[in-house]
Amino acid sequence: MLADMVEKLRKTGLQAAPLPALCCAGPGDVACDVCTGTRKRKALMSCLPCLASYCETHLLSHYESPALKKHKLVKATAQLQEKICSHHDKLLEVYCRTDQQCICYQCVMDEHKGHDTVSAAAERTEKQRQLGMSQQKVQQRFQEREKKLKELQQAVESFKVSIVDQRRHTISLLSSSQRERERGAPLQSH
Structure with missing residues (x-):
């Protein structure tokens, strides 16, 4: 029951809450490729097989999904194409x-x-x-x-x-x- 509440809070809380200015990607930062709108969050990691960079929220699937857990994650980089x-x-x-x-x-x-x-x-x-x-x-x-x-x-x-x-x-x-x-x-x- 507690796990369900935490999951609900995580889903609704993260989606409903406005993004704080500190976690939004700024100049020189790598923006999350999944976030939509003009205020994309700062990416923490880049996935080499996916060729995408992810913020903390969108990175969760790579930690939870058995198939995605095998993907190679590196510190967020804008030079993914070079790899x-x-x-x-x-x-x-x-x-x-x-x-x-x-x-x-x-x-x-x-x-x-x-x-x-x-x-x-x-x-x-x-x-x-x-x-x-x-x-x-x-x-x-x-x-x-x-x-x-x-x-x-x-x-x-x-x-x-x-x-x-x-x-x-x-x-x-x-x-x-x-x-x-x-x-x-x-x-x-x-």
Whole structure:
């Protein structure tokens, strides 16, 4: 009985209540494809097989219907068409390594037959792994160069100290030589 009341309230309450301004799609938001009228609600998720985006209310069917539960839902995106094959209108779920592009299962059987293909998810994981390794190498090279820079800076400082010490020593020798000459000069003049 309580479940019936909740269901009635959900159906009548959601339909009768005016949409608050906060949940309406604004500029930059993805609008629900099922909502009608000028004030469409903001979509929360996009369904790749359905090629549609849904607000909280219209998304419920994807959580309740056994057939729709199997659909792949992603965060609402306006670029749904970018995830669909332009030749076969099917989801791009395969990556062709030969041609380096995402394709649908139909493309695997047709234009990309015999090509090196993997699931798009597997390729994404592999690319992320490669990116991580590249970032580590770049970081390692950066640290090595930073270490060499510090070594060069220390060598420059050591060289400066050496120059200052050499200058002092040279001045000391010149002064000592000058004093020796001055002491020896009066003896030679007489």
